[in-house]
Amino acid sequence: MRIAMISEHASPLAVLGGEDAGGQNTHVAELSAALVAAGHEVRVYTRRDAVDLPVTVRAPDGYDVVHVPAGPAEPLAKDALLPYMQPFGRWLVDRWRGGDWVPEVIHAHFWMSGLAALSAGRDTGVPVVQTYHALGAVKRRHQGVQDTSPARRIGYELQLGRSVDRVIAQCQDEVGELVRLGVPRSRMTVIPSGVNLGTFAPLGPAAEVESDRARVLTVGRLVERKGFQTVVRAMALVPDAECVVVGGPPAGLLETDPYARRLRALAGSCGVADRVRLVGAVPREEMGRWYRSADVLVAAPWYEPFGLTPLEAMACGVPVVGTAVGGIKDTVVDGVTGDLVPARDPQALGTAIQRLLGDRIRRFSYATAALDRARRRYSWAVAAQRLLEVYGEVAAVRRPTRVVA
Ligand code: UDP
Secondary structure, eight states: OEEEEEOSSOOTTSOSSSTTOSHHHHHHHHHHHHHHHTTOEEEEEEEOOSTTOOSEEEOTTSOEEEEEOOSOSSOOOGGGOGGGHHHHHHHHHHHHHHSSOOOSEEEEESHHHHHHHHHHHHHHTOOEEEEOSSOHHHHHHHHGGGOOSOTTHHHHHHHHHHHSSEEEESSHHHHHHHHHHTOOGGGEEEOOOOBOTTTSOSSSOOOOOOSSSEEEEEESOSOGGGOHHHHHHHGGGOTTEEEEEEOSSOGGGGGGOHHHHHHHHHHHHTTOGGGEEEEEOOOGGGHHHHHHTOSEEEEOOSOOSSOHHHHHHHHTTOOEEEESOTTHHHHSOBTTTEEEEOTTOHHHHHHHHHHHHTOHHHHHHHHHHHHHHHHHHOBHHHHHHHHHHHHHHHHTSOOOOOOOO
């Protein structure tokens, strides 16, 4: 099939760890690679955010990344991109109408991409599949006035859910959220993200360990909702371990990053500063080294639409202590592949980490079950296959093309 991915802010070629570059970038990159490996043609359309970007770049995994001129050719916060989604959609229509490559299906990632995709899909008769990656209603609930999303986000997300040809939910929690929003269950198919089982595997080099202490690893963009403060506070209950935080700006810029400074100050006031280490952003291909060096992966977000990092750790044979939120409730089986604790509860988190680090047999049994679960259920090849079934179903339906004056 010819498949157009729309990922307006999250380029599969971006360096990860920064504020707006995380799971969606990985997801789009890995899914596109798996679809190409299965014999399909994939073009990923993302906003051009630098003047020197060529229109099209062939990624090493064989898909094309197309940089769409929509708004200024400079980095912008994703919450500022809404006004550029109309020109984004129009550019796609012009391209597909005049060119030799027309997709058979459009797969939009994030709600703003969905708006561009829906308008382009209506004008060209191409069906649209939507993955939200995150939902405005959940963000609003947790972040309240700090939520900088455009005011109409939640309304647009509902409208999208009712208009696109299929919604892909990534976990059961998201199905519940979408139903509460008003999206009919019949429009959804649940297909979780995958994990790259080549990059993330138990055998391979590991990042150096400088002390005898057990290593608690936590990974993610350095933003408040990822719950790193809870992890730092929990470390006070885990006296013989070090905590390594991977993510955020590159190491050289950590000193000036406001959130990194707050975390360091918090570690100082909790008496754990000598056992908490921030290493900054790590390239995707080096992430496996960090997971393999860990005794436990801690994922303590307030909420999590899916959460790739627990899954990546599991594929490396590392047990997870996670908060019982979002996709983590599906990937981590409590008491089998890891432990689940309530969000924003340093006491519960610290107790669970300390218990696991003190019990070698439990760690081994979680690690074995985690590896098994990741391999059986979460390969990208399986996710791509299931998506191809959905693409085939929606593409089989004939639809009228909107006539544009
Ligand atoms: N990641 C990375 N380098 C970093 C920090 C994170 O490559 O320094 C990757 C991580 O391996 C995972 C993704 O970024 O693939 C984060 O995805 P997740 O779903 O956990 O969180 P999100 O960023 O989408 O909220």
